[in-house]
Amino acid sequence: MRLAVLSGKGGTGKTTVAVNLALSLAPHRQTTYVDYDVEEPNGFIFLHPQIRTTSTVFLPYPKINGACTLCGKCSEACQYHALAVVGDQVLVFPELCHGCGTCGIVCPVGAVDEVKRPLGQIDEGERGGLQCLQGVLKEGESLSGPVIRELRHHEKGHTSQVEEVVVADCPPGSSCSVIHSAEGSDLALLVTEPTLFGLHDLKIAVRLMREMGLDFGIIINKDDGGPLIREYCTIEDITLLGSIPFDLEIAKIYSRGLNLMHEPKWDDLFKMLSERIVTEVNQRRAGGERA
Ligand code: SF4
Ligand code: SF4
Incomplete structure:
Protein backbone atom coordinates (compact mmCIF):
# COMPACT_ATOMS: atom_id res chain seq x y z
CA MET A 1 0.00 0.00 0.00
CA PHE A 58 25.20 11.56 -10.02
CA LEU A 59 24.03 13.28 -13.18
CA PRO A 60 25.92 12.77 -16.46
CA TYR A 61 26.86 15.74 -18.58
CA PRO A 62 28.89 16.01 -21.79
CA LYS A 63 32.59 16.69 -22.17
CA ILE A 64 33.64 17.50 -25.70
CA ASN A 65 36.76 15.74 -26.96
CA GLY A 66 39.26 16.61 -29.69
CA ALA A 67 37.29 14.92 -32.49
CA CYS A 68 34.78 17.80 -32.50
CA THR A 69 34.33 19.50 -35.88
CA LEU A 70 32.24 22.38 -34.42
CA CYS A 71 29.27 21.39 -36.60
CA GLY A 72 26.83 22.65 -33.93
CA LYS A 73 24.44 19.65 -34.14
CA CYS A 74 24.68 19.04 -30.39
CA SER A 75 23.76 22.59 -29.40
CA GLU A 76 20.87 22.60 -31.89
CA ALA A 77 19.55 19.37 -30.40
CA CYS A 78 19.88 20.37 -26.74
CA GLN A 79 16.47 21.64 -25.64
CA TYR A 80 17.93 22.88 -22.34
CA HIS A 81 20.49 25.23 -23.96
CA ALA A 82 23.31 23.55 -22.08
CA LEU A 83 25.67 23.64 -25.09
CA ALA A 84 26.82 26.48 -27.33
CA VAL A 85 29.38 26.62 -30.12
CA VAL A 86 31.33 29.80 -29.51
CA GLY A 87 34.30 30.55 -31.75
CA ASP A 88 36.47 27.46 -31.93
CA GLN A 89 34.99 25.60 -29.00
CA VAL A 90 31.81 24.05 -27.64
CA LEU A 91 30.86 25.53 -24.28
CA VAL A 92 29.12 23.20 -21.83
CA PHE A 93 26.93 24.51 -19.00
CA PRO A 94 26.66 21.54 -16.64
CA GLU A 95 24.12 23.25 -14.35
CA LEU A 96 21.66 23.47 -17.28
CA CYS A 97 22.26 19.91 -18.47
CA HIS A 98 19.49 17.37 -17.70
CA GLY A 99 21.70 14.40 -18.60
CA CYS A 100 19.38 13.27 -21.41
CA GLY A 101 22.27 12.07 -23.63
CA THR A 102 20.83 13.56 -26.85
CA CYS A 103 24.02 15.45 -27.69
CA GLY A 104 26.01 12.21 -27.66
CA ILE A 105 23.47 10.56 -29.96
CA VAL A 106 23.38 13.34 -32.56
CA CYS A 107 27.12 13.98 -32.69
CA PRO A 108 28.31 12.52 -36.02
CA VAL A 109 31.94 12.06 -34.99
CA GLY A 110 31.74 10.65 -31.44
CA ALA A 111 33.11 13.83 -29.89
CA VAL A 112 30.86 13.74 -26.82
CA ASP A 113 32.24 11.95 -23.79
CA GLU A 114 30.20 11.56 -20.63
CA VAL A 115 31.32 12.73 -17.22
CA LYS A 116 29.34 12.87 -13.99
CA ARG A 117 28.69 15.42 -11.30
CA PRO A 118 27.14 14.84 -7.87
CA LEU A 119 23.60 16.17 -7.69
CA GLY A 120 22.44 14.95 -4.32
CA GLN A 121 22.27 11.97 -2.03
CA ILE A 122 19.98 9.24 -0.75
CA ASP A 123 20.04 8.39 2.96
CA GLU A 124 18.64 5.11 4.26
CA GLY A 125 18.07 4.36 7.90
S1 SF4 B 1 22.90 15.60 -22.13
FE1 SF4 B 1 20.99 16.47 -22.92
S2 SF4 B 1 20.66 18.25 -21.64
FE2 SF4 B 1 22.79 17.69 -21.35
S3 SF4 B 1 23.90 18.91 -22.83
FE3 SF4 B 1 23.46 16.95 -23.83
S4 SF4 B 1 21.53 17.29 -24.91
FE4 SF4 B 1 21.76 18.98 -23.44
S1 SF4 C 1 27.83 17.56 -32.57
FE1 SF4 C 1 29.85 16.72 -32.08
S2 SF4 C 1 31.15 17.54 -33.66
FE2 SF4 C 1 29.30 18.75 -33.72
S3 SF4 C 1 29.74 20.50 -32.39
FE3 SF4 C 1 28.80 18.97 -31.13
S4 SF4 C 1 30.47 17.78 -30.25
FE4 SF4 C 1 31.30 18.95 -31.95
Missing part, protein backbone atom coordinates in the same frame (compact mmCIF):
# COMPACT_ATOMS: atom_id res chain seq x y z
CA ARG A 2 1.40 3.36 -1.01
CA LEU A 3 0.18 6.57 0.59
CA ALA A 4 1.26 9.93 -0.83
CA VAL A 5 1.06 12.85 1.56
CA LEU A 6 0.70 16.16 -0.31
CA SER A 7 -0.21 19.75 0.21
CA GLY A 8 -0.95 22.56 -2.19
CA LYS A 9 1.69 24.71 -0.49
CA GLY A 10 4.44 24.44 2.11
CA GLY A 11 3.82 24.90 5.83
CA THR A 12 0.46 23.16 6.06
CA GLY A 13 1.67 20.33 8.30
CA LYS A 14 2.30 17.80 5.53
CA THR A 15 5.43 16.41 7.17
CA THR A 16 3.74 16.32 10.59
CA VAL A 17 1.04 14.12 9.10
CA ALA A 18 3.45 11.93 7.10
CA VAL A 19 5.90 11.34 9.96
CA ASN A 20 3.29 10.61 12.62
CA LEU A 21 1.25 8.46 10.28
CA ALA A 22 4.33 6.36 9.49
CA LEU A 23 5.14 6.05 13.20
CA SER A 24 1.61 4.95 14.06
CA LEU A 25 1.56 2.35 11.25
CA ALA A 26 5.02 0.89 11.90
CA PRO A 27 4.17 -1.29 14.97
CA HIS A 28 1.44 -3.08 13.00
CA ARG A 29 2.72 -3.22 9.42
CA GLN A 30 6.10 -3.13 7.77
CA THR A 31 6.32 0.57 7.00
CA THR A 32 8.71 2.79 5.09
CA TYR A 33 8.73 6.57 5.36
CA VAL A 34 10.17 8.27 2.27
CA ASP A 35 10.92 12.00 2.19
CA TYR A 36 10.53 13.14 -1.44
CA ASP A 37 10.71 16.81 -0.53
CA VAL A 38 14.33 16.72 -1.69
CA GLU A 39 14.82 20.49 -1.78
CA GLU A 40 13.92 20.76 1.88
CA PRO A 41 13.69 17.34 3.50
CA ASN A 42 12.84 17.64 7.19
CA GLY A 43 11.13 14.37 8.14
CA PHE A 44 14.38 12.97 9.55
CA ILE A 45 14.54 15.90 12.00
CA PHE A 46 11.52 14.41 13.75
CA LEU A 47 12.28 10.74 13.17
CA HIS A 48 15.97 10.74 14.16
CA PRO A 49 16.64 7.49 12.27
CA GLN A 50 19.92 5.69 12.54
CA ILE A 51 21.43 6.19 9.08
CA ARG A 52 22.67 2.92 7.59
CA THR A 53 23.82 4.03 4.16
CA THR A 54 24.30 7.20 2.17
CA SER A 55 24.73 7.07 -1.59
CA THR A 56 25.46 9.87 -4.02
CA VAL A 57 23.18 10.62 -6.95
CA GLU A 126 15.79 2.88 10.50
CA ARG A 127 14.04 3.94 13.63
CA GLY A 128 12.56 1.20 15.81
CA GLY A 129 11.36 -0.93 12.90
CA LEU A 130 10.31 2.00 10.71
CA GLN A 131 12.39 2.09 7.53
CA CYS A 132 13.36 5.63 6.59
CA LEU A 133 14.53 7.04 3.28
CA GLN A 134 15.23 10.58 2.20
CA GLY A 135 16.57 12.32 -0.87
CA VAL A 136 18.66 15.46 -0.46
CA LEU A 137 19.32 17.81 -3.37
CA LYS A 138 22.77 19.38 -3.20
CA GLU A 139 22.81 23.03 -2.19
CA GLY A 140 22.67 25.35 -5.20
CA GLU A 141 21.19 22.67 -7.48
CA SER A 142 17.71 23.03 -8.93
CA LEU A 143 17.25 19.74 -10.76
CA SER A 144 15.33 17.60 -8.29
CA GLY A 145 13.97 15.09 -10.86
CA PRO A 146 16.98 12.72 -10.97
CA VAL A 147 17.17 12.59 -7.14
CA ILE A 148 13.45 11.80 -6.94
CA ARG A 149 13.80 9.10 -9.63
CA GLU A 150 16.68 7.50 -7.74
CA LEU A 151 14.70 7.68 -4.50
CA ARG A 152 11.77 5.85 -6.10
CA HIS A 153 14.21 3.22 -7.25
CA HIS A 154 15.42 2.80 -3.65
CA GLU A 155 11.82 2.74 -2.40
CA LYS A 156 11.03 -0.16 -4.74
CA GLY A 157 14.03 -2.03 -3.37
CA HIS A 158 12.54 -1.67 0.11
CA THR A 159 9.03 -2.79 -0.62
CA SER A 160 8.52 -6.24 -2.00
CA GLN A 161 5.35 -7.32 -0.20
CA VAL A 162 1.85 -6.10 -0.98
CA GLU A 163 0.92 -5.62 2.69
CA GLU A 164 3.83 -3.26 3.29
CA VAL A 165 3.03 0.42 3.63
CA VAL A 166 4.98 3.27 2.08
CA VAL A 167 4.30 6.78 3.34
CA ALA A 168 5.63 9.15 0.68
CA ASP A 169 6.14 12.68 2.00
CA CYS A 170 5.84 14.53 -1.33
CA PRO A 171 7.09 18.03 -2.18
CA PRO A 172 4.56 20.84 -1.74
CA GLY A 173 2.87 22.47 -4.72
CA SER A 174 1.87 20.96 -8.05
CA SER A 175 5.15 20.67 -9.97
CA CYS A 176 6.60 17.70 -11.87
CA SER A 177 8.37 16.59 -8.66
CA VAL A 178 4.97 16.19 -7.01
CA ILE A 179 3.70 14.12 -9.92
CA HIS A 180 6.78 11.88 -9.96
CA SER A 181 6.69 11.25 -6.23
CA ALA A 182 2.91 10.71 -5.99
CA GLU A 183 2.16 8.67 -9.11
CA GLY A 184 1.29 5.02 -8.54
CA SER A 185 -0.01 5.63 -5.01
CA ASP A 186 -3.10 3.85 -3.70
CA LEU A 187 -4.30 6.97 -1.98
CA ALA A 188 -3.15 10.59 -1.85
CA LEU A 189 -3.72 12.45 1.40
CA LEU A 190 -4.11 16.17 0.77
CA VAL A 191 -3.22 18.11 3.90
CA THR A 192 -4.77 21.55 4.13
CA GLU A 193 -5.46 24.36 6.55
CA PRO A 194 -8.95 25.82 7.02
CA THR A 195 -8.14 29.22 5.55
CA LEU A 196 -8.99 30.87 2.23
CA PHE A 197 -5.36 30.56 1.15
CA GLY A 198 -5.40 26.91 2.21
CA LEU A 199 -8.57 26.30 0.21
CA HIS A 200 -7.12 28.04 -2.85
CA ASP A 201 -4.05 25.79 -2.85
CA LEU A 202 -6.14 22.74 -2.01
CA LYS A 203 -8.23 23.30 -5.14
CA ILE A 204 -5.06 23.26 -7.26
CA ALA A 205 -3.94 20.02 -5.60
CA VAL A 206 -7.39 18.46 -6.14
CA ARG A 207 -7.28 19.39 -9.83
CA LEU A 208 -3.84 17.77 -10.12
CA MET A 209 -5.07 14.56 -8.44
CA ARG A 210 -8.02 14.38 -10.82
CA GLU A 211 -5.78 14.96 -13.83
CA MET A 212 -3.46 12.21 -12.59
CA GLY A 213 -6.40 9.88 -11.91
CA LEU A 214 -5.24 9.32 -8.32
CA ASP A 215 -7.64 8.43 -5.51
CA PHE A 216 -7.42 11.02 -2.79
CA GLY A 217 -8.93 12.33 0.42
CA ILE A 218 -8.42 15.38 2.59
CA ILE A 219 -6.95 15.88 6.06
CA ILE A 220 -7.54 19.23 7.77
CA ASN A 221 -4.62 20.43 9.85
CA LYS A 222 -5.06 23.13 12.51
CA ASP A 223 -8.76 22.37 12.35
CA ASP A 224 -10.91 25.03 13.98
CA GLY A 225 -14.08 23.04 13.41
CA GLY A 226 -15.28 25.58 10.82
CA PRO A 227 -17.25 24.80 7.66
CA LEU A 228 -14.83 26.11 4.98
CA ILE A 229 -13.10 22.85 3.99
CA ARG A 230 -16.01 20.62 5.06
CA GLU A 231 -18.42 22.41 2.73
CA TYR A 232 -15.88 22.21 -0.10
CA CYS A 233 -15.55 18.44 0.48
CA THR A 234 -19.33 18.05 0.39
CA ILE A 235 -19.75 20.11 -2.77
CA GLU A 236 -16.90 18.30 -4.55
CA ASP A 237 -17.83 14.87 -3.14
CA ILE A 238 -14.37 14.40 -1.62
CA THR A 239 -13.73 12.14 1.38
CA LEU A 240 -12.65 13.95 4.52
CA LEU A 241 -10.28 11.42 6.04
CA GLY A 242 -9.70 13.20 9.32
CA SER A 243 -8.50 16.32 11.03
CA ILE A 244 -5.86 17.48 13.47
CA PRO A 245 -7.14 20.17 15.82
CA PHE A 246 -5.58 23.57 16.20
CA ASP A 247 -3.53 23.19 19.39
CA LEU A 248 -0.54 25.22 20.57
CA GLU A 249 0.91 22.10 22.16
CA ILE A 250 1.50 20.65 18.67
CA ALA A 251 3.43 23.75 17.63
CA LYS A 252 5.58 23.50 20.79
CA ILE A 253 6.35 19.81 20.23
CA TYR A 254 7.12 20.52 16.56
CA SER A 255 9.46 23.40 17.39
CA ARG A 256 11.47 21.07 19.66
CA GLY A 257 12.01 18.70 16.71
CA LEU A 258 9.91 15.95 18.29
CA ASN A 259 7.15 13.81 16.86
CA LEU A 260 3.67 13.79 18.35
CA MET A 261 3.57 10.11 19.24
CA HIS A 262 5.10 10.72 22.70
CA GLU A 263 1.81 12.22 23.85
CA PRO A 264 -1.01 9.65 24.33
CA LYS A 265 -3.59 12.17 23.07
CA TRP A 266 -1.87 12.57 19.69
CA ASP A 267 -0.81 8.95 19.59
CA ASP A 268 -4.52 7.98 19.77
CA LEU A 269 -5.46 10.54 17.14
CA PHE A 270 -2.91 9.26 14.63
CA LYS A 271 -3.81 5.62 15.36
CA MET A 272 -7.43 6.44 14.51
CA LEU A 273 -6.35 8.36 11.42
CA SER A 274 -4.08 5.55 10.18
CA GLU A 275 -6.82 2.94 10.73
CA ARG A 276 -9.28 5.14 8.86
CA ILE A 277 -6.87 5.52 5.96
CA VAL A 278 -6.05 1.81 5.73
CA THR A 279 -9.80 1.01 5.80
CA GLU A 280 -10.41 3.61 3.10
CA VAL A 281 -7.76 2.08 0.82
CA ASN A 282 -9.09 -1.45 1.39
CA GLN A 283 -12.66 -0.34 0.70
CA ARG A 284 -11.64 1.43 -2.50
CA ARG A 285 -9.68 -1.63 -3.59
CA ALA A 286 -12.66 -3.89 -2.87
CA GLY A 287 -14.94 -1.46 -4.75
CA GLY A 288 -12.52 -1.45 -7.69
CA GLU A 289 -12.38 -5.25 -7.78
CA ARG A 290 -16.17 -5.50 -7.72
CA ALA A 291 -16.58 -2.91 -10.50
